[in-house]
Amino acid sequence: MRLVVFGIGYVGLVTGTGLAELGHDVLCIDIDPQRIRQLEDGIIPIYEPGLDDLVRRNVRAKRLTFATQVASPADEADAYFIAVGTPPGPDGAADISAVTSVAERIAEIAKQPALAVVKSTVPVGTCDAVQAILDKKAHVGLEVVSNPEFLKEGTAVQDFFRPDRIVLGARSESAKETLRLLYAPLQLSGERVVVTDPRSSELTKYASNTMLAMRVSFMNELARLCDATGADVHAVRQGVGSDTRIGKRFLYAGPGYGGSCFPKDVQALFHLGRAHGVPMRLAEATHLANEEQATFLAQIVEKAVGTLKGKTVALWGLAFKPETDDIRESPALKLAVALLERGANVVGHDPEAAANFAKAMVQYGTRVKVVDRDYDALDGAHALVLLTEWRSYRAPNFGEIRKRLCDSADDLPPVVVDGRNVWRPQDVMRAGMRYKGIGVPSVALAPDRTSLGALR
Numbered sequence: 001m002r003l004v005v006f007g008i009g010y011v012g013l014v015t016g017t018g019l020a021e022l023g024h025d026v027l028c029i030d031i032d033p034q035r036i037r038q039l040e041d042g043i044i045p046i047y048e049p050g051l052d053d054l055v056r057r058n059v060r061a062k063r064l065t066f067a068t069q070v071a072s073p074a075d076e077a078d079a080y081f082i083a084v085g086t087p088p089g090p091d092g093a094a095d096i097s098a099v100t101s102v103a104e105r106i107a108e109i110a111k112q113p114a115l116a117v118v119k120s121t122v123p124v125g126t127c128d129a130v131q132a133i134l135d136k137k138a139h140v141g142l143e144v145v146s147n148p149e150f151l152k153e154g155t156a157v158q159d160f161f162r163p164d165r166i167v168l169g170a171r172s173e174s175a176k177e178t179l180r181l182l183y184a185p186l187q188l189s190g191e192r193v194v195v196t197d198p199r200s201s202e203l204t205k206y207a208s209n210t211m212l213a214m215r216v217s218f219m220n221e222l223a224r225l226c227d228a229t230g231a232d233v234h235a236v237r238q239g240v241g242s243d244t245r246i247g248k249r250f251l252y253a254g255p256g257y258g259g260s261c262f263p264k265d266v267q268a269l270f271h272l273g274r275a276h277g278v279p280m281r282l283a284e285a286t287h288l289a290n291e292e293q294a295t296f297l298a299q300i301v302e303k304a305v306g307t308l309k310g311k312t313v314a315l316w317g318l319a320f321k322p323e324t325d326d327i328r329e330s331p332a333l334k335l336a337v338a339l340l341e342r343g344a345n346v347v348g349h350d351p352e353a354a355a356n357f358a359k360a361m362v363q364y365g366t367r368v369k370v371v372d373r374d375y376d377a378l379d380g381a382h383a384l385v386l387l388t389e390w391r392s393y394r395a396p397n398f399g400e401i402r403k404r405l406c407d408s409a410d411d412l413p414p415v416v417v418d419g420r421n422v423w424r425p426q427d428v429m430r431a432g433m434r435y436k437g438i439g440v441p442s443v444a445l446a447p448d449r450t451s452l453g454a455l456r
């Protein structure tokens with residue numbers, strides 16, 4: 001098939017490249033000329049494991065091309081994919097202006113009947129609005145299909161080729177059939193397509209992300225309760241997750257969820273509810289609990305270090321999760337701001353996201369630094385906070401960490417805050433530091449440095 005993808009970000013670039021790999025001719029369009037120039041020069045503007053090889057291979061095979069404008073013969077495409085951003089507007093509701101603007105463009109250029117496939121995450125009713133634009137402005141028959149994207153950054157390429165499910169919301173049988181055909185190679189090991197109407201398909205995406213975010217927020221609230229009561233969130237998670245109705249995944253307490261999807265989609269869902277007079281109370285509570293988690297973490301650091309004024313805190317992991325350079329809504333951004341507000345300086349390290357983090361924090365000048373080598377972040381810092389569980393942080397040299405960190409003002413050893421509960425407290429303490437996890441009983445070297453005492 002001849003395909004055009006609008007919006008070459010995390011979703012568009014993976015989708016376009018994946019479809020080219022399946023043998024289709026794909027033109028990728030983005031309004032950002034710099035992004036297109038980079039791609040034409042073989043530079044992949046995002047970090048996503050496995051993507052660069054795939055892009056290069058398909059560019060070489062001339063199945064994958066990039067441009068800022070659609071030109072012939074792409075105006076005779078079989079399908080136009082819309083994968084532009086839908087960021088939150090000022091009130092938190094999804095801003096779909098980029099989607100409608102692409103719809104206008106498709107209506108102008110399409111020279112033969114085709115599908116307009118909405119991959120962007122959009123509020124219920126958006127596909128109908130896009131259909132109305134196409135019906136009014138296009139010179140040929142164009143049908144809208146909702147096909148929300150479920151890929152996860154960090155494993156996006158794998159997710160494209162082995163999706164858990166492919167949701168299609170279409171009105172006509174022929175549109176359903178065309179997309180079934182397109183995705184058939186991804187289903188050799190069994191049926192993964194859920195076919196429905198556009199509105200149910202649009203809502204499925206918000207419901208999925210909110211359900212996952214809800215599990216995270218619930219565990220974070222339980223972790224706070226564990227801290228207050230002396231219970232251990234690891235044990236609670238194991239006990240709860242062993243129930244097959246609940247399952248073990250997505251039950252990890254941590255620094256709060258981030259990224260370009262969960263925060264905005266949870267908010268968009270409760271705005272959608274409000275707009276229709278249906279309060280989405282669980283979504284609202286999920287969002288609030290998540291907002292509070294950065295403050296909770298900053299309080300943990302403050303309690304352990306004492307006043308943060310003039311102190312330095314090292315952050316390991318700035319991306320919102322491992323294997324991505326995406327820092328949108330990352331817990332590291334929120335914690336850094338909370339620490340800066342309390343008078344601390346911040347030094348960060350991340351294998352891929354440091355440059356994006358530095359750019360986002362540029363207004364804080366020299367109070368925020370990033371370093372190229374992980375241990376260099378620790379020199380002169382009073383605490384280390386682990387925020388993203390990159391593999392390279394999983395088994396650090398705690399002796400080296402101890403050597404580089406400073407003691408607290410009241411002569412307590414430095415504190416390591418394990419925001420992902422991945423380190424063993426005894427390993428940290430054996431190296432002469434205090435350990436604090438999220439919702440796990442914390443033990444620390446007491447001031448006399450010989451006995452173990454609770455970190456309060």
Ligand SMILES: NC(=O)c1ccc[n+]([C@@H]2O[C@H](COP(=O)([O-])OP(=O)(O)OC[C@H]3O[C@@H](n4cnc5c(N)ncnc54)[C@H](O)[C@@H]3O)[C@@H](O)[C@H]2O)c1
Nearest residue numbers: 007008009010011030031032083084085086098120121149
């Ligand atoms: N990132 C994810 O993990 C993920 C997963 C599933 C769904 N989604 C959804 O997919 C959509 C895209 O997300 P993303 O993370 O890829 O966004 P992104 O911000 O990485 O990329 C969006 C791209 O669209 C381009 N763009 C904006 N307006 C345009 C226009 N009029 N014409 C052409 N290009 C235009 C931008 O320049 C940018 O390169 C969003 O709705 C998001 O919620 C994202």
